[in-house]
Amino acid sequence: MIKGSHILCLIDDDNIHQFIIKKIVKKLSPNQELLVFSNGEEGIDFMKSRIGKIEKLPDLILLDINMPVMDGWEFLEEFVTITPEIKKEIIIYILSSSDNPTDKEKAKKFELISGYIIKPINENQLESLLENV
Amino acid sequence: MKTSSVYIKKSVLNNDLITIINDKGYFVESNPQWSVLLGYDKKELLTIPYLTLVYYEDRSKTKHAIESRLQMANPRPFKSRMVSKLGDVIWFEWIITKIGSTNEFLLIAKDITKQKSKKSSIEEDLIALKLKNRQLEDLFNLSQDLITISNPEGYFTKLNPQWSKTMGYTEKELMEKPYLFFVHPDDQQNTVAEAAKQFDGTTIFNFRNRYITKKGETIWLDWNATALDHTGEVFGIARNITSAIKQEQKIEATLQELIAKNKQLEDYAYITSHNLRSPVANIFMLTKFLEESKLTEEQVGYTDMIKNSAELLNKTMKDLINVVQINQATDMTIQNISLLETCEETKRQLSAKIMETQAKIHTNFEIDTISYSYAYLRSIFLNLISNSLKYCAPERKPIIHISSKEIGNGIQLIFEDNGLGIDLKKFGQKVFGFRKTFHTNNANAKGLGLFIIKSQIEALKGTIDIDSEPNKGTKFTINIIL
Numbered sequence: 001m002i003k004g005s006h007i008l009c010l011i012d013d014d015n016i017h018q019f020i021i022k023k024i025v026k027k028l029s030p031n032q033e034l035l036v037f038s039n040g041e042e043g044i045d046f047m048k049s050r051i052g053k054i055e056k057l058p059d060l061i062l063l064d065i066n067m068p069v070m071d072g073w074e075f076l077e078e079f080v081t082i083t084p085e086i087k088k089e090i091i092i093y094i095l096s097s098s099d100n101p102t103d104k105e106k107a108k109k110f111e112l113i114s115g116y117i118i119k120p121i122n123e124n125q126l127e128s129l130l131e132n133v
Numbered sequence: 134m135k136t137s138s139v140y141i142k143k144s145v146l147n148n149d150l151i152t153i154i155n156d157k158g159y160f161v162e163s164n165p166q167w168s169v170l171l172g173y174d175k176k177e178l179l180t181i182p183y184l185t186l187v188y189y190e191d192r193s194k195t196k197h198a199i200e201s202r203l204q205m206a207n208p209r210p211f212k213s214r215m216v217s218k219l220g221d222v223i224w225f226e227w228i229i230t231k232i233g234s235t236n237e238f239l240l241i242a243k244d245i246t247k248q249k250s251k252k253s254s255i256e257e258d259l260i261a262l263k264l265k266n267r268q269l270e271d272l273f274n275l276s277q278d279l280i281t282i283s284n285p286e287g288y289f290t291k292l293n294p295q296w297s298k299t300m301g302y303t304e305k306e307l308m309e310k311p312y313l314f315f316v317h318p319d320d321q322q323n324t325v326a327e328a329a330k331q332f333d334g335t336t337i338f339n340f341r342n343r344y345i346t347k348k349g350e351t352i353w354l355d356w357n358a359t360a361l362d363h364t365g366e367v368f369g370i371a372r373n374i375t376s377a378i379k380q381e382q383k384i385e386a387t388l389q390e391l392i393a394k395n396k397q398l399e400d401y402a403y404i405t406s407h408n409l410r411s412p413v414a415n416i417f418m419l420t421k422f423l424e425e426s427k428l429t430e431e432q433v434g435y436t437d438m439i440k441n442s443a444e445l446l447n448k449t450m451k452d453l454i455n456v457v458q459i460n461q462a463t464d465m466t467i468q469n470i471s472l473l474e475t476c477e478e479t480k481r482q483l484s485a486k487i488m489e490t491q492a493k494i495h496t497n498f499e500i501d502t503i504s505y506s507y508a509y510l511r512s513i514f515l516n517l518i519s520n521s522l523k524y525c526a527p528e529r530k531p532i533i534h535i536s537s538k539e540i541g542n543g544i545q546l547i548f549e550d551n552g553l554g555i556d557l558k559k560f561g562q563k564v565f566g567f568r569k570t571f572h573t574n575n576a577n578a579k580g581l582g583l584f585i586i587k588s589q590i591e592a593l594k595g596t597i598d599i600d601s602e603p604n605k606g607t608k609f610t611i612n613i614i615l
Contacts, residue, residue, distance in 0.1 A: 014411055014415070016412075016415045016419070017411070017414070020415060020419065020422075023422060024418075097410035097411040097413075097414050098410070099410070119410065119411065119414035119415075120414040120415070120417045120418045
């Protein structure tokens with residue numbers, strides 16, 4: 001049902017939430033590759049290191065907003081600058097516990113963002129995200 | 134009666150006013166001379182009682198004179214004044230002739246102003262003028278407003294006493310220099326522009342400018358002014374609205390304070406929203422996993438309870454956010470607080486951590502008592518001292534210096550430690566950002582302390598700055614406006 005050839009990426013500082021996503025993904029598709037980063041800086045460093053290697057870059061990124069060192073917005077700003085080099089269409093969803101209207105408005109300003117999901121994400125939502133990659 | 138009408142028509146060219154008045158006291162006919170002398174057209178004359186044309190002082194006398202003359206066989210003429218449409222008072226000689234048996238009569242009024250006015254009218258006018266002048270003079274002298282006449286050269290030529298009272302200069306001093314000399318430098322350009330408008334006859338209303346009194350105080354004036362005539366002399370009345378303006382400014386300042394307060398509450402709501410929502414969301418998911426695993430009946434019961442509790446927590450949290458968003462902060466109350474006492478209280482609160490780290494805290498408060506929000510000051514001390522303890526360098530005991538001194542418009546509060554420091558080249562002013570942490574090895578860091586105290590300090594119009602070097606220490610400088 002789900003092609004395991006895609007790469008999924010989670011950028012979130014919350015260990016428990018990381019665990020939850022890992023567990024759901026494993027349940028949906030045992031062989032799904034999932035990259036996990038604890039803040040935007042780790043995430044962007046990885047992306048930069050994989051420029052030119054399309055097959056190593058994620059297809060879908062689930063991005064938290066509030067994170068230490070480099071938050072979700074800063075990650076996006078950095079990401080925009082490297083998109084021309086990436087040469088791959090990467091789907092990005094905000095996955096945050098913030099239902100603050102300011103954050104939702106801000107998310108709309110980034111063309112890269114395909115959607116805004118408020119935690120907790122359930123199995124069905126994640127499944128349909130994976131299917132649409 | 135017919136003959137009388139004919140008489141009127143024939144006398145179109147007569148200089149006298151000729152009319153027939155009916156028994157109700159209204160005009161029936163009149164010759165054109167009425168319009169010439171009194172300014173009323175025939176139509177108007179037919180709709181008003183003749184008596185209203187008589188000068189008010191002469192009315193009852195005139196009425197009597199006519200009534201008595203209608204009984205006489207050969208009535209003598211009498212003198213009485215009428216008022217023109219424009220308000221001129223004119224002396225007439227009245228000749229009354231009764232018509233038929235009714236109270237209708239023919240009136241011939243001869244203009245005798247020229248003879249009469251030469252004697253008494255001038256005198257009367259003079260008395261009236263003097264009276265009017267005295268009234269105006271009183272008004273001018275007693276007015277609370279500032280009244281002036283200025284000439285086209287830009288000097289005051291007449292000032293009422295209120296000017297000296299308000300400005301502190303004598304009338305002579307005020308007239309010696311161009312009035313622009315007394316206008317606030319920032320308002321001189323506007324004032325010149327407004328004054329220029331009056332040369333083409335514009336009347337200005339509610340023009341506001343500032344004047345500087347002899348004592349150097351700034352006062353606000355609200356002007357109405359108009360050119361007197363083509364000579365360029367300008368008549369102006371100004372109201373001193375300084376206290377009203379001060380009130381306005383006070384309201385504006387309060388408003389700004391409220392906006393800042395509100396912004397802060399929004400920030401708190403945001404923090405609450407995020408920091409509480411994350412774990413609650415996790416609990417929901419984890420409970421779901423639990424439900425899906427093999428559980429005993431007892432465990433299912435506990436899982437249900439956890440789920441219900443999480444839901445309740447979620448709901449309470451939402452309510453709380455709503456309350457925070459609409460509630461006024463009560464802890465912004467400004468009071469006199471001792472810095473030393475606040476520091477001691479904070480030390481007591483952190484005593485366990487201070488013992489554990491063997492930290493030394495030195496204080497030197499040149500200024501000790503300040504007017505500030507108690508809650509905010511506590512928050513500043515608590516956050517900065519606990520940060521110094523949390524991020525102390527492992528190889529040396531923490532030493533914290535806290536001091537205060539007077540600066541221009543307030544006091545400066547300095548917190549200095551010998552801890553880990555922060556790489557400002559890398560992070561800059563982001564250190565005050567929401568949920569920013571800079572020491573990856575510290576799991577307790579939430580990145581809230583500096584964010585909160587910065588917003589608190591700024592809400593009270595102060596500033597906070599950081600100076601830091603990695604592994605040397607950190608210095609926070611807080612300027613509090615008093």
